[in-house]
Amino acid sequence: MPSIEPKNVTAQILHRARGNPPSTTGYTAISNCFPGLEFDIRGLLRHIFVGVVLHESLPFVVDVEPGGPQELAGSPDWLLVEVEGNQLIGTIMGPRQPNGPSEQLGAFGLERFNALAPIFRNVGQRVRCVFFNTESSQQVEVNLEVRSILERRVGGGGEQKAGPALSKDIAAPGDLTQGLCSPWSADFLECGCYYWAASRPDLVNATAGADGKIDGHNWLHRNRTAATPPQYSIRNSDLVTYEELYRDWEAALKFIIGGKDET
Structure with missing residues (x-):
């Protein structure tokens, strides 16, 4: 009996092997409080350049591979800010006060899959990368080879084609799940009445004025x-952190009775 074999990579990725539950496919991911509950897609960008390992959240250099650019080794402050002219860090502009003058308010990391989209076609080629040291303000330019996200296989004509599986060089076993949040702790802190109602109050010991x-x-x-x-x-530095919830929630949180606590 003849079989139908899809040639486009997208159709191959959507294939679910026999025995695998629906939760193994990317489109079923809940991804409520990023990085999600099943996997962190940002992990694919940790090894996108040969020679360096990037953090999955912000593009800081967390390691330099053997043979990689040694000028980026030994410091945790190197941040990838530009690739082939594409900015990865954006400047936030606006007024600090109502009707005030517009000024620079800081920097924000852009969504990297969109920012890096133009270079994904340069698999196997070197691209110009600009790194900025947030401690010393030093800037370094290096040319790094782009890795393929998908496994490369040799076709019938001898040419290389992208397959439906992730490249082992991009994501080793465990890479896409090592940074997952603890669901109840992360959503518990992240969600509130202004966003997604959680089983906790936002305001306690509340009093109404005249x-x-x-x-x-x-x-x-x-x-x-x-x-x-x-x-x-209050300042953000005065609030309970994710780490405190993960490690010591019973000491970090208070019991609330009738909208008030022991204070």
């Missing part, structure tokens, strides 16, 4: 007391 304004404490405010300023005046 003008209708409500003051209270952010529930994630670390080490708060009755004298702690209301929630809108």
